[in-house]
Amino acid sequence: WAPPSVSEYLGRRFAEVWDGLIILVSGNSASSAEHLSSAETRALLAKAALTLALQNWTVGVGAYQTDRVIFEYVGIDNVAHNTYLELFLIGGIWGILSVLCYVVIVLRGLWGGGNCQFVAVQRNTLLTLTLAFAFAGMFLSLTYNSIIWLPIAIALATREWVRGRR
Numbered sequence: 001w002a003p004p005s006v007s008e009y010l011g012r013r014f015a016e017v018w019d020g021l022i023i024l025v026s027g028n029s030a031s032s033a034e035h036l037s038s039a040e041t042r043a044l045l046a047k048a049a050l051t052l053a054l055q056n057w058t059v060g061v062g063a064y065q066t067d068r069v070i071f072e073y074v075g076i077d078n079v080a081h082n083t084y085l086e087l088f089l090i091g092g093i094w095g096i097l098s099v100l101c102y103v104v105i106v107l108r109g110l111w112g113g114g115n116c117q118f119v120a121v122q123r124n125t126l127l128t129l130t131l132a133f134a135f136a137g138m139f140l141s142l143t144y145n146s147i148i149w150l151p152i153a154i155a156l157a158t159r160e161w162v163r164g165r166r
Helices: 004-026 040-054 066-074 083-093 093-112 118-134 146-165
Strands: none
Touching: 004 040, 040 083, 066 083, 066 146, 083 093, 093 146, 118 146
16 A cells, blocks of 8 residues: 555554553663664653653753753653653643643633534634644644644634624
8 A cells, every 4th residue: 555665664663663662661771872763762751751750740840951851861862752741840740730721721712612513613623633732742842832832822712703703
């Protein structure tokens, strides 16, 4: 169904992801970060972020500190590549609560309108966009990127537009 080069690439990437998952759950890590694949590196970054977040669960390590503390812990100069872990590491339990507030605001914005068919179509589109952002947040650090505000802005604008049409 796909050209051989694409199939080979996808096979290598899935194998790397599998190796990364094994590193993440096994507790083993390479002694040198120089020869790790992308997936293995991300697994080590996620493991380091989770360990550090649990050590600083009350108030976190603070904004713009994650790459420094991860580097000190695992020797890789990078961020967690997971928005949720990053927010937990930055703000501790308060970072997690901020994510929950974000979700509540988006969902209230999406379901705050009436039951007309146009609103239902818009709601489904916005819900899909929000779920795409939520999924991307597991693999990207959107924490310091202004695009993270797009779903909430669209949801609230839609809610206000629907209120104005009533």
